[in-house]
Amino acid sequence: MSGQPRSALWRLVHHRMARWALAVIALLILAALVGPLLVKYNGAEQLDIVALKNRPPSWAHPFGTDQYSRDVLTRVLYGARISLAVATLAVLLSTTVGVAYGLVAGYAGGRVDNAMMRLLDGFMSIPRVLLLLAVLTLWSPVPLSGLIALLGLSGWFGVSRLVRAETRIVRAQEYVESARALGVPTMRILWRHILPNIAAPVLVASTLAVGNVIALEAGLSYLGIGAQEPTPSWGSIFFDGVEFFAGNWWVVLFPGIAIVVTVLAFNVLGDALRDVADPRQVDVARRLPESTLTDPPSMSALQPSENG
Amino acid sequence: MRRQIVARLAQSLIVVFIVTTISFFVIRSAPGDPFSYDLPSITPTVREHWREQFGYNRPLPEQYTKYLASVAHGQFGYSLGRHQPVSAALAETIPRTLLLAGLSLGLSFAIAIAIGVAQAVRRDGWFDRITSAVLLFFFSLPDFWAALMALLLFTYWIPILPSGGIVDPVMHDYMSGWPALVDRLRHLVLPVLTLSLVTIAGLARYQRSAMLEVLPSDFIRTARAKGLTEREVIWRHALRAALTPMITLLGLGLPALLGGALFIERVFSWPGMGLLAANAIGARDYDLVTATVIAGSVMVVIGNLVADLVHMAIDPRVREWQ
Numbered sequence: 275m276s277g278q279p280r281s282a283l284w285r286l287v288h289h290r291m292a293r294w295a296l297a298v299i300a301l302l303i304l305a306a307l308v309g310p311l312l313v314k315y316n317g318a319e320q321l322d323i324v325a326l327k328n329r330p331p332s333w334a335h336p337f338g339t340d341q342y343s344r345d346v347l348t349r350v351l352y353g354a355r356i357s358l359a360v361a362t363l364a365v366l367l368s369t370t371v372g373v374a375y376g377l378v379a380g381y382a383g384g385r386v387d388n389a390m391m392r393l394l395d396g397f398m399s400i401p402r403v404l405l406l407l408a409v410l411t412l413w414s415p416v417p418l419s420g421l422i423a424l425l426g427l428s429g430w431f432g433v434s435r436l437v438r439a440e441t442r443i444v445r446a447q448e449y450v451e452s453a454r455a456l457g458v459p460t461m462r463i464l465w466r467h468i469l470p471n472i473a474a475p476v477l478v479a480s481t482l483a484v485g486n487v488i489a490l491e492a493g494l495s496y497l498g499i500g501a502q503e504p505t506p507s508w509g510s511i512f513f514d515g516v517e518f519f520a521g522n523w524w525v526v527l528f529p530g531i532a533i534v535v536t537v538l539a540f541n542v543l544g545d546a547l548r549d550v551a552d553p554r555q556v557d558v559a560r561r562l563p564e565s566t567l568t569d570p571p572s573m574s575a576l577q578p579s580e581n582g
Numbered sequence: 583m584r585r586q587i588v589a590r591l592a593q594s595l596i597v598v599f600i601v602t603t604i605s606f607f608v609i610r611s612a613p614g615d616p617f618s619y620d621l622p623s624i625t626p627t628v629r630e631h632w633r634e635q636f637g638y639n640r641p642l643p644e645q646y647t648k649y650l651a652s653v654a655h656g657q658f659g660y661s662l663g664r665h666q667p668v669s670a671a672l673a674e675t676i677p678r679t680l681l682l683a684g685l686s687l688g689l690s691f692a693i694a695i696a697i698g699v700a701q702a703v704r705r706d707g708w709f710d711r712i713t714s715a716v717l718l719f720f721f722s723l724p725d726f727w728a729a730l731m732a733l734l735l736f737t738y739w740i741p742i743l744p745s746g747g748i749v750d751p752v753m754h755d756y757m758s759g760w761p762a763l764v765d766r767l768r769h770l771v772l773p774v775l776t777l778s779l780v781t782i783a784g785l786a787r788y789q790r791s792a793m794l795e796v797l798p799s800d801f802i803r804t805a806r807a808k809g810l811t812e813r814e815v816i817w818r819h820a821l822r823a824a825l826t827p828m829i830t831l832l833g834l835g836l837p838a839l840l841g842g843a844l845f846i847e848r849v850f851s852w853p854g855m856g857l858l859a860a861n862a863i864g865a866r867d868y869d870l871v872t873a874t875v876i877a878g879s880v881m882v883v884i885g886n887l888v889a890d891l892v893h894m895a896i897d898p899r900v901r902e903w904q
Contacts, residue, residue: 395593396600399886400879403841405608407859408871412612489724493845496726497860512730523734530727538722545718 282474285550292546298539306358309351316348328522338524340511349506350529356507358536360422361487367426369433369480373472376437377464381445391438398431403493410499421500425487433479440472474551478544485540492533508533586894594887601879606649609872610642616662616868653876659869663862668873671858676877678748679854683843685774687832690781695821695828697782698789702797703816713786721783726845729776733849736772744769746851773850777842781835788831792824799823826897833889836882 286292310316331338337346379390406428410416416424444450445468453463488508494500495509503510508529617624617632633639637648652659658668697717701710720728737745744750750757750765757765796802797820805819806812844856851857855874862870 392593392596393600395597396604399597399601399837399882400604400875401837401840401844401882403844404856404859404875404878405605407844408605408609408875409612412609412866412868412871485722489722492724493726496845497848512727523738526727526730526734530724530731533724533727534719534722537724538719541718541722 282550286546289546289550291542292550295539295543295546298535299543302354302358302536302539305351306354309354310348313345313348313351315345316352328525330522331524337528338522340522340525346511346525346528349511350508350532353506353508353511353529354532356418356501356505357488357491357509357533360418360425360491360501360507361484363422364425364429364487364491365480365483367422368429368483369476370430371427372430372433373437373469373476375430376434376439377441377468379434380438380441381460381464381468383442383445387438391435394431394435398435402428403490406490406494407497407499410494414499415502416499418501418505421491421494425491429483429487433476433483436475436479437472440475441468444468444471474547478548478551481540481547482544485537485544488533488540489537492529583894587891590887590890590894594883597883598880601883602650602653602876603646605872605875605879606646607642609868609875610645616866618866649872658873658876661862661867661870663865663867663870668869671870672855672873672877675853675855675858676881678852679840679843679847679856680881682770682773682777682846682852682854683836683839685770686777686781686843687835687839689774690778690785691828691832693778694782694785695789695825697786699793699816699821699824701786701790702793705794710790717783717786719783720779721787723780725777725780725842726849728779729772729846729849732772732776743772746849748853773846773852777839777846780842781839784835784838785828785831789824789828792827793820796820796824826893829889829893829896833882833886836885837878840878840881 327339328341329335329339335345335347337350339345340349375390375394379387379394382390406424409424410421413420450463450467453467491500491507492509492512495507496512498510498513501507501510511529512526615633615638616636617629617638630639637645640648649659656669658672660666661668661671664671697713701713704710733745736743746769748766748769749762750769753765801823802815802820805815810819840856843854844859846852847854847856848860855877859871859874862874
């Protein structure tokens with residue numbers, strides 16, 4: 275390559291896989307916004323419980339109907355709203371909390387850092403699904419806002435370890451030290467000097483987390499404790515289909531395909547963002563679900579390369 | 583070395599303590615208690631009596647210290663839903679979950695390491711490209727949905743495998759020896775394979791990049807220079823160095839694996855800890871729910887501990903560094 279390095283945005287737009295992922299995500303958002311306006315029914319409408327119960331896919335009902343004679347295509351489109359919104363908001367929440375916690379721990383250092391990290395060890399040892407399952411059912415029925423809050427509050431541990439490690443690296447840099455020597459207030463140092471330098475890996479982690487949370491929410495709804503009736507999320511469409519599973523596979527297949535496409539798009543975008551954030555890093559490690567963002571293999575991959 | 587091991591053990595104990603505390607308070611912060619379910623035939627007086635009897639009317643700090651004391655004695659309370667001590671219910675179900683998770687863990691590590699190495703050796707070749715794409719697809723499959731699809735495919739459309747449970751509910755009692763073992767194995771196939779499939783996808787990518795980091799090293803060049811065959815260079819020298827990060831993953835991947843096992847157990851009606859938790863929850867069985875969360879976390883802590891100890895044993899750098 276010659277000349278000036280291009281901006282990250284330029285590289286993203288010219289990344290072939292990123293373009294595909296962005297196009298798919300844009301389509302999904304469009305489908306979620308406009309789709310429900312174009313279909314004839316609403317998501318909760320029971321069309322004809324006698325004639326249209328559990329009908330296989332046909333021209334009138336391309337994705338079939340479920341046991342309450344509701345049109346599955348309509349429900350998938352309405353479900354896109356819930357699934358995408360829940361996942362995005364939950365990840366926003368978890369990223370905010372994780373960044374704040376990691377920044378404080380990494381910047382404070384010493385005993386504060388130590389205590390915060392031990393507490394985090396505890397949080398990270400609890401399998402997220404098990405904890406969510408426990409809390410959601412004891413609190414059931416949980417409204418959507420509660421579901422978002424719980425998904426968000428149980429998802430920030432990986433991000434905060436990542437942020438803490440990055441913060442420690444940036445904090446040791448000379449420009450931060452000089453800012454401190456000049457008497458710049460701590461909040462301003464964190465906001466202006468540290469945050470922008472750790473943004474890239476956080477963005478990558480958050481993008482991957484969106485896909486992860488969509489799958490997680492679907493799983494919880496499949497168990498009957500996620501989004502509550504009559505609000506359809508992709509997962510709660512399964513919950514209705516799973517009883518007569520062999521006889522009405524389409525109720526499980528089509529929302530599932532929607533989930534896989536979405537999760538795949540976010541994973542590809544996350545990978546592409548990582549390439550773009552650090553073009554010299556040709557090949558990078560990838561996370562295992564959430565908890566692994568922290569330790570040697572992925573850390574070395576996620577660090578800005580001038581520190582590597 | 584010995585001091586480090588002791589320190590590491592102490593650290594694990596502290597984490598277990600923190601986990602117990604978090605689980606207790608998070609679950610107790612839910613509204614209501616085991617006796618607040620809606621049943622008109624139970625009068626408020628009866629409810630109060632039960633609360634008194636089981637200590638639910640005590641201040642939270644007191645309940646907490648009592649709970650800690652009983653956990654320290656290995657008592658996790660009494661399951662009101664199953665009418666048996668929680669420890670008995672756990673003792674019955676945990677081995678089944680460990681069997682499922684353990685087999686998947688072993689299988690997925692073996693396959694992931696092989697795939698990752700093969701990819702790294704012929705980097706950017708056709709095998710690498712195709713496998714990367716396929717793995718990314720599997721990685722994006724929600725585990726429970728993959729399980730549902732496998733169930734549909736192999737038990738309804740091509741009925742060659744049983745749809746759930748550990749053994750055949752009717753015929754197993756009449757089997758012995760080989761047929762009984764085969765019956766057990768047949769019931770393991772789908773749960774283990776679907777759980778592994780999703781795990782492999784994440785692991786192989788790690789193995790691939792770990793290998794790519796090792797391959798340009800000097801000691802690999804030395805190994806080639808002294809005339810070792812390529813096979814020995816890759817599988818004896820490079821792989822050994824690239825395995826250490828995988829050991830850390832062994833510990834770190836456990837929460838996700840256990841979470842996955844929970845869904846898989848539900849899909850295949852595998853009567854392990856996940857199914858126990860799912861059922862306990864409907865019954866507002868507080869002690870049982872708290873205990874399953876703690877038990878799941880303790881498994882993770884032990885997994886991390888073992889991974890760290892193995893790491894210390896085989897990698898001298900870690901020993902010095904700590």
